[in-house]
Amino acid sequence: MADLKLENVAKSYGEVQVLKDIDLDIKAGELIVFVGPSGCGKSTLLRMIAGLEKITGGTLEIDGVRMNDVPPANRGIAMVFQSYALYPHMTVRDNMAFALKIAKMPQAEIDAAVEKAARMLQLEPYLDRLPKALSGGQRQRVAIGRAIVRDPKVYLFDEPLSNLDAALRVATRIEIAQLKEAMPERTMIYVTHDQVEAMTLASRIVVLANKGIAQVGTPLELYEKPQNEFVAQFIGSPSMNLFPGEVVETGATTVVKLDRGGVARSSVPTQPADKGLKVNIGVRPEDFVPAEGVEPIYTGRVDIVEALGEVTLLYFEAEGERDPIIAKLPGIHHDRRHSEIGLTADPSKVHLFANGQSLLYR
Ligand SMILES: Nc1ncnc2c1ncn2[C@@H]1O[C@H](COP(=O)(O)OP(=O)(O)OP(=O)(O)O)[C@@H](O)[C@H]1O
Numbered sequence: 001m002a003d004l005k006l007e008n009v010a011k012s013y014g015e016v017q018v019l020k021d022i023d024l025d026i027k028a029g030e031l032i033v034f035v036g037p038s039g040c041g042k043s044t045l046l047r048m049i050a051g052l053e054k055i056t057g058g059t060l061e062i063d064g065v066r067m068n069d070v071p072p073a074n075r076g077i078a079m080v081f082q083s084y085a086l087y088p089h090m091t092v093r094d095n096m097a098f099a100l101k102i103a104k105m106p107q108a109e110i111d112a113a114v115e116k117a118a119r120m121l122q123l124e125p126y127l128d129r130l131p132k133a134l135s136g137g138q139r140q141r142v143a144i145g146r147a148i149v150r151d152p153k154v155y156l157f158d159e160p161l162s163n164l165d166a167a168l169r170v171a172t173r174i175e176i177a178q179l180k181e182a183m184p185e186r187t188m189i190y191v192t193h194d195q196v197e198a199m200t201l202a203s204r205i206v207v208l209a210n211k212g213i214a215q216v217g218t219p220l221e222l223y224e225k226p227q228n229e230f231v232a233q234f235i236g237s238p239s240m241n242l243f244p245g246e247v248v249e250t251g252a253t254t255v256v257k258l259d260r261g262g263v264a265r266s267s268v269p270t271q272p273a274d275k276g277l278k279v280n281i282g283v284r285p286e287d288f289v290p291a292e293g294v295e296p297i298y299t300g301r302v303d304i305v306e307a308l309g310e311v312t313l314l315y316f317e318a319e320g321e322r323d324p325i326i327a328k329l330p331g332i333h334h335d336r337r338h339s340e341i342g343l344t345a346d347p348s349k350v351h352l353f354a355n356g357q358s359l360l361y362r
């Protein structure tokens, strides 16, 4: 059992600040996923928790004990890296046993711990092989096994699956989910670039951006109620479409007149004083539906059609927009190419942002 508490945690390399104001409470047994753009500090934050990187501001507590100056080996943490970093000249068994041997654990206990981890990870047939005689997925499982045998209170994973091909990623992701289920009291922090991993594994996702935390929440909270435009566009694929406009009617349903024509209705409530407010409305590609008999939010000519089988992505001709407008319709729609379509969305699916912040959270 281990709770983690990060208070005002910051990191600078010399003059360069990488992270600041990181406040995070992690409960024992949670599986927390860190996501964010490349270079935003995910690995740095994980390495600070592990003790591999100095914390330059704030405090880290594990189970109420300040950890800032505690050496990595005494934090009760095991980290699994993206590069498996196995010892090439040691068998799978010896790789997994290594840390326990260093810690001078009795041989019988070492054997029992290795056998148990090998069983959990289905590595029993490979215990006497060298890493070079394993597949990528098997090597990654050995790296996870090395963490398990130490029976840490907290597991840290830094993009553990990114070296694997698509099918192996899915298989190993499911194994990690099962592993977590088998150890419900263990706390895990997991860094990934993969949306599906984040959405399926996390009890809560932490979105890092601009040196801080953009939002913390359950996967569906982030998807359904993003606090800001950054999270709105970061979570979900393809990204949420944004359209600038102005509030023309307020109340339980807000009506927004869009700058390039079109009208949007949103279930996000507004006050009379919001009339005239400059906003961006947000609609996820999968929430667009063809507008029939209502004034569309967006009308455009389809430039590119990507038929994925279960869904079709329609990319509209950009007219000065930074990103293309994208709609994701169920089924197959080859015939839509070059045609003009009006799109709308249910008001409950229309997000409202002013100055980058969601109006839901005022
Ligand atoms: N030793 C260092 N000295 C100076 N800057 C560093 C050092 N190590 C990392 N950084 C900077 O800190 C920032 C955060 O790096 P970090 O590796 O944590 O990013 P990340 O979110 O894990 O990115 P990725 O998704 O690409 O793995 C980067 O801008 C990086 O250049």
Ligand SMILES: [Mg+2]
Binding pocket: 042, 043, 044
């Ligand atoms: Mg990283």
